[in-house]
Amino acid sequence: EAKHQNRSFEFFQFEMDGKALDNLVIENDLYHALEKNQLVVVFQPQIDLCKGEIIGLEALIRWHHPTHGFVSPGKFISIAEETGLIIPIGEWVLRTACQQLKQWHDQGLPPFRVAVNLSIRQFYQQDLVEKVKEILDETGLAPEYLELEVTESMMMNIDHTKKTLDALKQLGVQIAIDDFGTGYSSLSYLKHLPVDRLKIDRSFVSDIVSEHSDVTIISTIISMAQFLNLEVIAEGVETLIQKEILESRRCMQIQGYLTSPPMTSEQFSEQFPKLQQK
Ligand code: C2E
Numbered sequence: 001e002a003k004h005q006n007r008s009f010e011f012f013q014f015e016m017d018g019k020a021l022d023n024l025v026i027e028n029d030l031y032h033a034l035e036k037n038q039l040v041v042v043f044q045p046q047i048d049l050c051k052g053e054i055i056g057l058e059a060l061i062r063w064h065h066p067t068h069g070f071v072s073p074g075k076f077i078s079i080a081e082e083t084g085l086i087i088p089i090g091e092w093v094l095r096t097a098c099q100q101l102k103q104w105h106d107q108g109l110p111p112f113r114v115a116v117n118l119s120i121r122q123f124y125q126q127d128l129v130e131k132v133k134e135i136l137d138e139t140g141l142a143p144e145y146l147e148l149e150v151t152e153s154m155m156m157n158i159d160h161t162k163k164t165l166d167a168l169k170q171l172g173v174q175i176a177i178d179d180f181g182t183g184y185s186s187l188s189y190l191k192h193l194p195v196d197r198l199k200i201d202r203s204f205v206s207d208i209v210s211e212h213s214d215v216t217i218i219s220t221i222i223s224m225a226q227f228l229n230l231e232v233i234a235e236g237v238e239t240l241i242q243k244e245i246l247e248s249r250r251c252m253q254i255q256g257y258l259t260s261p262p263m264t265s266e267q268f269s270e271q272f273p274k275l276q277q278k
């Protein structure tokens with residue numbers, strides 16, 4: 001069947017990487033990954049350069065497969081999407097991230113937020129808003145500490161997008177547009193959506209030193225964000241020089257390896273005092 005062939009093609013790359021993971025194996029194992037506790041949420045700090053403080057953490061999923069070892073989300077999220085497994089998995093990430101943040105707040109850590117990625121399937125899920133509300137109630141996390149990351153590519157249907165984002169906003173959560181600049185968006189589009197933050201895609205940041213056009217793109221995104229009264233964060237900031245260029249363009253929020261890689265909750269608890277001083 002054609003669809004299956006497409007998938008095999010996708011996974012050719014995989015085997016070339018030396019990982020003999022077949023899509024059917026992944027699909028089957030992923031089905032059990034949740035109940036076998038093989039999924040982990042890691043957290044990557046987001047820093048405000050003005051305050052020199054952590055303002056948030058992005059929650060990112062990891063899969064520790066018993067025989068294939070670490071499988072990165074880039075390799076299984078698309079399968080989870082296709083099979084629908086992303087619905088229970090996404091819900092688990094959301095619950096785990098909210099629970100963990102609530103615990104850190106209760107332990108007296110400052111009130112930073114947690115950002116959770118939504119997949120397109122979740123975004124078009126009928127009861128998404130109720131699910132988010134349920135998880136906030138259940139974990140006791142105040143809604144303003146949860147940020148949901150969506151991408152421009154999910155927003156093909158503008159009516160659905162507006163309806164869903166308005167309803168999420170009504171709950172009190174924050175909305176970020178992930179990978180910003182890589183998809184379709186226009187000023188008028190953004191103006192009508194209840195968005196709080198733009199995340200400048202890593203691809204613009206990575207070439208910021210060599211490619212002057214990327215500096216221009218970033219400056220344009222920043223002016224646009226100011227005009228629309230949105231916050232901006234740059235992702236994938238790896239070097240001091242990238243940070244300095246961003247700072248000079250008044251992009252004062254950064255996330256990336258320069259500050260810290262994503263960490264397990266234990267690692268974060270341990271690293272927190274040091275990170276806060278950076
Ligand atoms: P993303 O949402 O754009 O997440 C940022 C990715 O960049 C993460 O990769 C992160 O580890 C990586 N990263 C962070 N700082 C740097 C840096 O300085 N340099 C470079 N080169 N990379 C950096 P990760 O964790 O492998 O996730 C890949 C993608 O998988 C994510 O991209 C997101 O689209 C998806 N994903 C991850 N977790 C989830 C999840 O819980 N749900 C859904 N639906 N998607 C997820």
Ligand code: CA
Binds near residue numbers: 178
């Ligand atoms: Ca993201």
Ligand code: CA
Binds near residue numbers: 179199201202235
């Ligand atoms: Ca991103």
Ligand code: CA
Binds near residue numbers: 179
């Ligand atoms: Ca990305």
